[in-house]
Amino acid sequence: MVKRVDPEDSRLLAVLLRKRARATQEQVGSRAGIDQSDLSKIERGELAASQETLEDIADATWFRRHLVSPSLRFLRAFRLAGSQPGSTQTPSDPEPVLSSVANSAVLVATSALLELDSSRERAPSPEEEARDLAEMCSRLERAASPRLLVEGLHEFQRCEICLWLCQTSSDRVTAEPHRARQLAEAASRLADLLAARESRHSSFRCLALAQLANACRACGDLLGAERALYQARKLWEAGHGPGLFPSWRLDDWEASLRRDQRRYGEALKLHARALLASGGGEAAGWVLLKKSSTLEQKGDFEAALETLAEAEPLIATSWDRRLRWVLLFNRAVVLDDLGRHDEVAELLPGVRALTEELNQAMDLIRLDWLDARVLRSQGRRDEALDGFARVRAAFTKEKIAYHAGLVTLELSELLLERGETGAVKTLAKEMLWIFEKQDVEPEARKALRLFCDAAAREAVTLDLVRRLVAQVRRAGRG
Numbered sequence: 001m002v003k004r005v006d007p008e009d010s011r012l013l014a015v016l017l018r019k020r021a022r023a024t025q026e027q028v029g030s031r032a033g034i035d036q037s038d039l040s041k042i043e044r045g046e047l048a049a050s051q052e053t054l055e056d057i058a059d060a061t062w063f064r065r066h067l068v069s070p071s072l073r074f075l076r077a078f079r080l081a082g083s084q085p086g087s088t089q090t091p092s093d094p095e096p097v098l099s100s101v102a103n104s105a106v107l108v109a110t111s112a113l114l115e116l117d118s119s120r121e122r123a124p125s126p127e128e129e130a131r132d133l134a135e136m137c138s139r140l141e142r143a144a145s146p147r148l149l150v151e152g153l154h155e156f157q158r159c160e161i162c163l164w165l166c167q168t169s170s171d172r173v174t175a176e177p178h179r180a181r182q183l184a185e186a187a188s189r190l191a192d193l194l195a196a197r198e199s200r201h202s203s204f205r206c207l208a209l210a211q212l213a214n215a216c217r218a219c220g221d222l223l224g225a226e227r228a229l230y231q232a233r234k235l236w237e238a239g240h241g242p243g244l245f246p247s248w249r250l251d252d253w254e255a256s257l258r259r260d261q262r263r264y265g266e267a268l269k270l271h272a273r274a275l276l277a278s279g280g281g282e283a284a285g286w287v288l289l290k291k292s293s294t295l296e297q298k299g300d301f302e303a304a305l306e307t308l309a310e311a312e313p314l315i316a317t318s319w320d321r322r323l324r325w326v327l328l329f330n331r332a333v334v335l336d337d338l339g340r341h342d343e344v345a346e347l348l349p350g351v352r353a354l355t356e357e358l359n360q361a362m363d364l365i366r367l368d369w370l371d372a373r374v375l376r377s378q379g380r381r382d383e384a385l386d387g388f389a390r391v392r393a394a395f396t397k398e399k400i401a402y403h404a405g406l407v408t409l410e411l412s413e414l415l416l417e418r419g420e421t422g423a424v425k426t427l428a429k430e431m432l433w434i435f436e437k438q439d440v441e442p443e444a445r446k447a448l449r450l451f452c453d454a455a456a457r458e459a460v461t462l463d464l465v466r467r468l469v470a471q472v473r474r475a476g477r478g
Contacts, residue, residue, distance in 0.1 A: 007042075009076050010049040013068070014042045014057055016075075021061035031060035031152045033143050056139075059153055137164050146186035150193070162190045162204045163244075166211045175360040177218035184212040188228075206232050206241035214253050217260055220401075220437070225257050248277035252287060259294045262441075267294045282323070285314030289326050296334050297476070304334045325354045325363070332370055341377035348374065365394045369407060376414065385414045396430070401437035402476060405448045409469045412451070416462045428455030443475035 018028050025043070029036040033056060041047035049057075054072070055065040136156055140146045146165065150156045165187035172180040187208040194201035213228035235241060236250055255270035271291040278284045288311035295304035308331050315323045332347045348371060355367050372387030388411040395404035408431050412424045434440060434448060447468045454460040 004048040004050055005054060005072060006076065007045045007048045009072050010054055011043050011045040012075050013054060013071055014039065014049065017057055017061040017063055018043075020063070023061060027152075028057060028060045030145055030148050032056040033139065059139075059155075062152075062154065133158075133160055133164075136161060140165065140183075140186070141168075146183055147189050150186050150190040157190060157193050159194060159201065159204060162187050162194060162208060165190065166207050169211045169215055173215055173218045175362045177215060181212070181215035181219050181221075184208065184215040188212050202235060202238075202240040203242075203244045206235035207244045209235065210241075210245075210250055210253055213257065217257050222257065222261055229254055229257060246277065246283075248274040248283065248287065251277065252290060255290060255294065259297060264294060264298045280314070282315055282318050282320070285311045285318070286323065288314065289323070289330065292330055292334070296330065296337065299474075301334050301337045305331070305338075308334070321354065321358060325351070325358060328354065329363075329367070329370075336370060336373055341374050344370065345374050345378070362398075365391055368394075369403075373410075376410075381414055381417070385411070388414065392427075396433075399433070399437070401434045401440050402444060402472075405431060405434050405440065405444065406469070406472050406476070409448075409451060409465055409472060412455075412460070413462065413465045413469065416460070416465060421458055421460070424460055425455045425458060428452040428460075441475045444472045447471040447475065 018025065021028070025039050026036050028034075029039045032039075032053075034053065038047060039057075042049045042053070051068065054068050058065050058068050132155075140149060140156075140161070143149050150161065150165075165183050169180045169183040169187060172183065188205070188211075191201070191204040191208040195205050209228045209232035213225045213232060216222070216225035216228060232241070232250065233254075236247075241250070251270045251274035255267045255274060258264070258267035258270060268291065271287060271294065275284055275287045275291070278287050288307050292304045292307040292311065295301075295307060308327060312327060315327060318324065328347060328351045332344050332351055335341075335344045335347070348367075352367060352371075355363050368387055369391040372384045372391060375381075375384035375387060388407055392404060392407045392411055395407060408427050412427055415421075415423045415427075428451060431448070431452065435445065440448070451460065451465065451468050454464060
């Protein structure tokens with residue numbers, strides 16, 4: 001059960017801490033992970049804050065968490081001593097109290113507490129250190145803006161936190177690219193702060209910028225990815241970065257960016273360089289998986305299959321289930337590209353079992369898309385129709401423009417086979433947001449615009465949609 005503090009005491013302390021930090025309610029709320037309206041209610045005494053909430057406010061105003069309890073006891077004693085006999089109430093507006101004797105007295109008392117605490121400081125035990133780090137990581141996980149926390153709170157400005165942000169961004173980049181970008185931006189800002197204190201921490205800047213480049217790429221911001229990667233590469237060449245991550249990772253990240261930029265020749269050269277530097281084993285398997293994706297996107301499907309076969313023995317015994325999933329899923333995608341739908345159908349149960357085990361939302365969506373294509377090839381059109389509709393809704397919700405456009409065309413193809421031109425017209429109206437996005441290739445954008453115009457005139461035909469599906473897929477591969 002959450003223990004609530006007396007609202008009179010909590011409002012006084014909340015206002016005092018905020019005034020002491022010369023911060024607005026919005027600033028404190030953002031740093032503490034508290035809605036500004038809730039903070040306002042706490043300061044007016046309309047909402048009883050928990051001890052943990054007040055400690056979060058203390059963190060957000062550069063006041064030590066463990067001093068919240070003694071400060072509350074002092075405030076209560078001061079408030080009761082200054083009240084009328086028999087009354088425990090303070091004036092409805094706390095500002096006059098805090099701007100006069102109470103403010104001065106509490107500031108003196110809390111300063112004395114801080115001085116006393118400093119005199120008793122000791123090195124934390126490993127268990128305490130681990131617990132503090134875990135708590136900070138948990139707060140960053142929940143924060144709407146992790147960057148505000150690392151900028152505003154000194155205790156978050158640690159190398160371990162920077163590494164955690166980088167790793168968590170890497171873990172999230174496929175399933176939650178926009179959250180991964182937020183975490184990488186926080187890591188980059190924290191790395192700047194660390195490097196400003198000690199130049200040897202510039203290696204953290206190199207790692208954070210490389211992660212930011214990868215997250216920007218996943219979000220479709222190829223220009224932002226290019227800028228971040230350029231800075232990371234310059235730091236690496238200046239000797240910052242080795243020791244935190246191997247050289248093949250930087251080549252691997254750059255290869256992914258060149259692939260998404262449709263610069264396939266450069267991407268394949270970077271894959272070759274990364275493979276040579278990887279030293280074999282699981283790292284080489286990872287590089288080969290990325291190379292297979294480049295070849296698939298380039299349209300060289302047979303070479304993509306051969307590369308996957310080369311990667312398989314290197315990752316077959318890996319503890320990383322994600323690597324095994326990528327191997328199986330990419331093989332299914334390439335077989336689908338080749339029209340070998342029976343082989344895809346044989347692979348799907350195993351891929352689905354592993355996908356559900358990993359439980360990544362975007363992976364499940366992509367698998368449903370592949371499944372819908374197989375169902376269509378088997379003549380199970382009603383099931384395929386439902387599958388394409390679910391996938392389209394998911395891509396639309398996540399604002400993934402290119403994929404939303406392509407699956408809309410595939411769904412429209414099935415609807416036109418059933419003569420449902422009105423439903424196709426509705427779909428075309430609902431996809432206009434795609435043209436506001438910048439991460440759709442010009443040729444794909446042109447094809448999608450042609451579809452929308454034809455659908456609006458109810459002149460769209462099955463033959464036209466099939467040609468546009470092929471055109472959009474080609475445009476996606478460059």
